[in-house]
Amino acid sequence: MTAESISPVKNPLPKATLMETAQVLRDVQIPMIAKGPIIRRPKVVAASERLDLDGRAVRRTQTLANKYGRGPLMLNIPGRDMALILDPDDVHRVLEDSPEPFATAETLKTSALKHFEPKVALISHGAERAQRRRLNEEALDHGHPIHHMAATFMPVVKEEAKALVDQVRGSGGTLDYQTFIDAWFRVVRRVVLGDSAREDTELTELTEKLRADGNWGFFKPVDKSGRAELLDRIQAALDRAEPGSVAAFMAQLPKESDAEPAQQIPQWLFAFDPAGMATFRGLALLAADPKTLDAARRQIREEQEEAAPMLPLLRSTVLESLRLWPTTPMILRETTTEVEFDHGVMPAGTSVLVFAPFFHRDDRNLDFAHRFAPELWGRPRTRKDWPLVPFSAGLGICPGRHLVLLLTSNFMAEILGHSELELQSHTLDPESLPSLLNNYGLRFRLH
Template sequence: MIPPKPPSRPDKVSLLRYLRLFRQDILSAQPARLYRAWMAEFRTPFFRSYLINQPDLVKTVLKDRPMAFPKSGRIAEGLRPLLGESVFLTNGAKWLRQRRIIDPAFEGGRLRETFPAMWQASQAARARLRSRAGDTVEIEEQTSHAAADIIFRTLFSIPIEDDLASRVFHEFRAYQRSQPIVNLAAFLPLPRFVPRFHRADTKASARRIRALITELTEARQREIAAGTAPDDLATKIMTTRDPVTGETFTTDEMVDQVAIFFLAGHETSASALAWALYLLATHPEWQDKVAAEAQRLGESADFADMAKLRITRDVFRETLRLYPPVPMMVRETCGGQQFRGRVLPKGAQVVLSPWHQHRHERLWERPDEFDPSRWGSENGKQCAREAYMPFSAGPRVCPGAGFAMVEGPLLLALLMRDLRFSPVLKRVPEPVAFLTVRARSGIHLKVAFR
């Protein structure tokens, strides 16, 4: 067994070292004590932030009083060149309007309708990896390809091989490696009108991606007007009217939303799938269990067959616990708040970290171990309710959470059904935070037929 190399956990970190590590990779900057603390305060000359791990306080922020803790504008600065005013970044009335239009597209019945496209994309991914049997494969590239294919088929009814889809995919690959999850310059006390020093290549890549998405969106608008548009997620979102105002999204608004759908549905899924394959490769007993379960799927499964993949679902849940694609979420206090006897001033940053809470030593039994069976234990059930948030929680929970929990187990099952994955000696992946939790030098696995 070759366990993944965990990020370093220094016991003490000076402010200067913290900023250096933070700039390199936010996971490496986290001291060991944060995996035991209920709450921690960080003070700098520019801002004050509080990491919250205590379950009832996390619940207060995400579920009980979410409007008192809006999304942090500082964090939004790092992603705005690509995401604009997408639902991932907005707050208040604008966010409420966006969710009223978006949420109907991801209701339960729509998952059943999108399943055939997921199945086709998963079969295509299986075929690509079958052709590599006997090789050592960089698996993140493969899962990125598969997740992008699923998004394009379900959102726009086109496969990844489509020329425009392929260009968007390759631009996202470049953007993902150039853009950190947090732009450190966003934390400097600069007025809003002062540029935030985004890298030139990052801004250029974001412009190219948005131009390509605009092409897709305008083409779909023409199809909707002509009555020839397919009944997919893009059509559903673009034709849904806000029940309060009666308005639909403009082209620019739709481009913002497609950008976050692609980022959330492609980038996060690719991250989770790659780590799941690595964990199964390093735990062959669980790989065999998933393969045995997958044998029950036919060559033309339907949505109801997903109920047969209970072990595979638990494997995917455990992967999301250990390697949550979005490791940290940042909110901002609107007014003075008091947590654990401390007053949080207005404008303070409140950090909610799945990365820390999912590995918290006072919450989980054996927090750093991969054990999908934990979800049947009392500790696992309690933590699932109180300390598990890979998709956030409350009103701002990811609208595509149900989509991801079908896509992930389905793809894992189809790949394991007739392929075996094994780790490569001296190629132990080290998790780091780019846009999502990825491996610093990729994840390399040997692929063979069963």
């Protein structure tokens, strides 16, 4: 089948050979999907770390960029138009021109997310998407580094971090990932749904089960009763509207007819999981870099009287953790019309992949590619800068990013304030960091 017979486009973009397409599938897409796009599979993450699979994915993309230049590069997949973005300017363009003509509701993403949130903004389009996106932005206070309810979240963060440190001290002093993430999810449930959800691990488990189904996308039927149960439980939290929770704030916001509040919240519960991963990796970065750790501790002390500390260096540490090891490595869009690029036209209905690790770790262009460089985040990054897009960018940028950074930085601050951390599981050189850091295998000694 020729390119012309798949799509009627007259001036098509460069197209990878069948061999190159197979190499992209083998080195980029299959390893990312095997790790679990919606919920990680710890054994595959461990193997990917050991085999440097994330490094291999970046090198494969570099090889194609060396050959094809700006791209975008159409992959050679019979019956399916898929493009790989290779140029920094095109990253900005695709993300800024979302959702038209680059829709966030891409086919593969939709097949995964519909398992637990079929009406979430991210896989909606047109007027429905606009309403759902607006509701997310308002509830998450997306324009403000410090959520207007931050003063009610901080005591929760402090209590849970202190309880975590006490628990670890009381059981031999080793902090592993499971212990950490359990404590983190207590914070998340309390902040999002209210204090009464603190022990509701069943809800987290139900979310995880449906996310595990989501990993299989089209290949697994939707568990409709599980999904209905999750959405009912979330609706119940909205109805309870416990004072101090984001659910309570969302419940009293004016809502447009298609906003579907309960369907937006599974995305939050899901996405706080990678926030936990990034935080744990962030602690590892600090443990490996005593100078930055000292500077972070100074900031913690300077801001300790604030009701909701800003903690810029800890925020930058989380952002660096996400640059080095993106938790959304594949940002996907789908063209709603033909789109013209400098070197050709992309057909309507093309899945467009921005492979974030390629841009974050491109050592052909970035001297900081593999080192811990929190200074990168000292000022807001703009379209003129190299694209570092852990939270995406443009109109589809993560509306939860500030809330994530507020909660993660303060959770880290509380842990660091109560203890000295020694990284036991890994030897990390902040000047030359691995392509993946397996959060499940990280272990600290708390003093």
